[in-house]
Amino acid sequence: MAIKELIVLYPRTSIILISFLITLVMTLVTKKSTDQNRMKELKGIQKACQIKLKDARGNADEMTKINKQMMECSMELMKHSFKPMLITFIPILLIFWWIRTVYTGILAGWIWWYIGSAIISSIILRKVFDVV
Numbered sequence: 001m002a003i004k005e006l007i008v009l010y011p012r013t014s015i016i017l018i019s020f021l022i023t024l025v026m027t028l029v030t031k032k033s034t035d036q037n038r039m040k041e042l043k044g045i046q047k048a049c050q051i052k053l054k055d056a057r058g059n060a061d062e063m064t065k066i067n068k069q070m071m072e073c074s075m076e077l078m079k080h081s082f083k084p085m086l087i088t089f090i091p092i093l094l095i096f097w098w099i100r101t102v103y104t105g106i107l108a109g110w111i112w113w114y115i116g117s118a119i120i121s122s123i124i125l126r127k128v129f130d131v132v
Contacts, residue, residue, distance in 0.1 A: 004102065007102055007103075007106065008106055011103065011106045011107035011110070012107065012113055015099075015103065015107065015110050015113045015114055015117070016113065016117040018095075018099065018114070019113075019114045019117040019118045019121060020117060020118075020121045022092070022095060022118070023118050023121040023122050023125060024121070024125055025088070026084070026088050026092075026122075027122065027125040027126060027129055027131055028129070029084045029087050029088055030081075030084040030131055031129055031130075031131045033083045033084045033087060034080050034081070034083060034084060034132075035080065036130070036131065036132055038076075038080070039077060039080055039132040040132050042073045042076055042077050042080075043077070043132055045069070045073050046070055046073050046074070046077075049066050049069055049070045049073070050070075052066050053066045053067070053070075099114070
């Protein structure tokens with residue numbers, strides 16, 4: 001049986017499976033192409049800054065310094081996250097073009113099934129593979 005026939009027979013199951021597989025690949029690319037230790041360190045700095053920010057309410061100078069440090073951490077985190085995005089961008093566009101052509105007549109609202117299963121898959125896979 002061809003893939004397209006299976007998709008027609010089981011549209012919801014197949015979109016969930018496709019979503020899971022795409023999310024798995026993206027999670028693995030993210031894990032391999034980023035410095036996970038540095039990203040965890042930056043997340044820790046951001047959490048510490050949030051606590052300091054709560055304690056520094058009323059002190060404008062201190063709040064400005066903490067906000068500046070948080071912005072620097074955010075910029076570095078964003079810089080690290082661009083690499084996996086650049087690696088997966090074109091393949092994901094091609095896959096979405098194919099998915100759209102296949103599912104448009106079969107499953108109304110396929111995009112919502114994809115988004116929902118991708119969010120759940122991402123949460124689970126990031127925990128399993130310890131990806132920031």
